[in-house]
Amino acid sequence: EAGVVQSPRYKIIEKKQPVAFWCNPISGHNTLYWYRQNLGQGPELLIRYENEEAVDDSQLPKDRFSAERLKGVDSTLKIQPAELGDSAVYLCASSLSQTYNEQFFGPGTRLTVL
């Protein structure tokens, strides 16, 4: 069974440019999470989806970040415009449901903003 797939694995952009990350969760997993992991820290939740509905986006900086999960399967996280402080690893994870404890993580996208 394929795990959580993310692309790209690495992205380098200049500040003020837009960037997008893509995630394909494990087949059948209804819950999808986007996390940001700064260097030397643990993941911090940005947004959580139940199917196509965003049920927790309280930590998403909505002035520049947006996300979508059309059809309740794969998801895209966008930053526009990017700032220097956005440099981090963006992790996607999925689980069968929000009440099912185990989350499966993708390898992440390492973003560098110059």
Add this chain to the structure above:
Amino acid sequence: GNSVTQMEGPVTLSEEAFLTINCTYTATGYPSLFWYVQYPGEGLQLLLKATKADDKGSNKGFEATYRKETTSFHLEKGSVQVSDSAVYFCALRANAGKSTFGDGTTLTVKP
């Protein structure tokens, strides 16, 4: 809000040494507790979990016991191997489904 505090690293041990990585938490209600491991270049993987007080999670020789009285979930292994070198994250999952992670502890095991 909820929080997780992990023992600061890095931790360097010789092969076959005993490992303890401390983790304490603050949470309302009755969270589930987890240890995740992240190998270089890979995503986080669930190592073990415990869903209620006094439960012991175990996997691959690692163990952790959910201690409600001390709000702790320390990770232990009796004899580490070089292949255990990784970053270890303690995490909790609250009743509302939101997960909170510690900052991670880097373990290096030398032959």
